[in-house]
Amino acid sequence: MPEYLSPGVYVEEIQIGGKPVEGVSTSTAGFLGLTERGPTTPQFVTSWLDYQRLFGSYFGGSEYLPYAVQGFFDNGGQRAYIARIVKANATKATLRLQASSANALTLTAVGEGAWGNRIGVKVTAGSLSGFKLSLFYWKQSVTLFDPEDKPKTLPRPVVTEVYDNLSVDVASADFYEKRVNGISNLVVLNKLSGDNGKAPSASTIASLSGGSDTVETEGVAAAVTANTIKLAAEASSTDDVYNGMTITIINGDGLGQARKITDYVGSSKTATLETNWDAAALPTTASTYRITQALSYTLADYKRSDTNVPGKRKGLAGLAEIDDISIVYTPNATAITGLAEELITHCEGLKDRFAIFDAPVGSPAANLNPRSALETKYAAYYYPWLKVVDPDTGLLRIVPPGGHMAGIYARTDTERGVHKAPANETVRGAIDLEFQITKQEQDILNPRGVNVIRAFPGRGIRVWGARTLSSDPLWKYVNVRRLFNFLEESIDEGTQWVVFEPNDEKLWARVRRTITEFLTRVWRDGALMGTKPEEAFFVKVDRSTMTQDDIDNGRLVVLIGVAPVKPAEFVVFRIAQVSSGSEG
Missing domain, CATH: 2.40.10 (Thrombin, subunit H)
Known part of the structure; x- marks a missing residue:
């Protein structure tokens, strides 16, 4: 209660009515897989160029994550987190810079792996003061040379970073940790045990070493x-x-x-x-x-339960602590024993995200029945693989479709809303399909929960399915499951103010009004059935939804019912002949 201790006029602010509930994002993706280089804690990217800056580009003969990420952004995706996978025993490449034959500072690659061994370092005097640090990264191993002194020597480094006038003075605006760490996409510069922390002497180009992950x-x-x-x-x-x-x-x-x-x-x-x-x-x-050497990655490498430190978690454990993610995808997840099941457990446990799976490459249509092993309402399954242009060769190559599907989810959410089924949409970037699927084949696959991608003459390559991997008819459509994810997460985040408020009729009325206003807005967006709000949803919070025991134990129970829209999956036109002048 406010205190009134002396005569005067008191102006006070009070809160009445409900509080607005803001809808959460439904199109932020979490990608899990192998990259050319980069950090191993999940990183946020907003474009394909952003991904290349942090993680490099295409590499190897069977690494699909770059194609998936590009497919995501090409098809309308806008936000993604990338969790790079490495073996648990992988190490970071390092290099000790010296000053007068003594260790001065240590350069460490931002992430584990042999890629760090291809970083070249050159130290010279700063243009104005301190020292200048030049960093060069080659995609392949080369006989080390200075690209600044030999501008015509090939191959050229794919990344060059230059930091001039660096200082070892902590108070300086040019202190090396302020200028390099967190800004460089290649290295971290620190004073480690045994380093004297002095400015390193000028030196010819040298490479980091000791990074390992592949042979x-x-x-x-x-x-x-x-x-x-x-x-x-x-x-x-x-x-x-x-x-x-x-x-x-x-x-x-x-x-x-x-x-x-x-x-x-x-x-x-x-x-x-x-x-x-x-x-x-x-x-x-x-x-x-x-x-x-083709390393054999296992479920443990993707889960990374060994890195259980907040802010430093990796792999799937790192994605679990990022609340913004609503779509999870790993290219060709079914090829890793137990990984698809772990992704399902991840989504079912958090209840705010949806997984996308690819059929195995080369799978005959008749053999596909994913619900037998992957029954869940929190995932969808797509077939067949796509043919895209390989930028390195200009030739077509086959890639899994999940990244492109995640982009279509994001595009549909932005243009129409999460309630619109992500189907009958063009797959941008796809030139052809691994297999041309016929209607007769889809007649077998659709009831099994396999969402088929088909090529239609004059209409291009389109997603032609919108089912989950659930056999429960209430949850068989992707858009229904993702709409409920959106509603549940939005209400959860938008009603945190209720906790520890006095649990009485006044609070119940405010909660009812808060949720009613939110669901009315959702109904007006076309996500719920009915010609008026009363037909689309109901919100009950009173003595009928909670007992005195609930109230005495601090529980406020709200009952919410919504009528989601379902996709018109089967469009039937019944046509009959009628006699002239007869009535139908």
């Missing part, structure tokens, strides 16, 4: 036929050492081609490939190759 070997092709390649002297001469690894052409003819090695003969250093090189771009002795 890589590079060299120049010595002899090439349709399905074999003779490796350079750098390659090991041990028999079978490269069996099962992937060889990728990273420079010269055949750029971007990647093939799996099925057999390696150490005595002749000849690798046999699972399929032929593309005849139109056969590698030559001028081509540079990289052999990468």
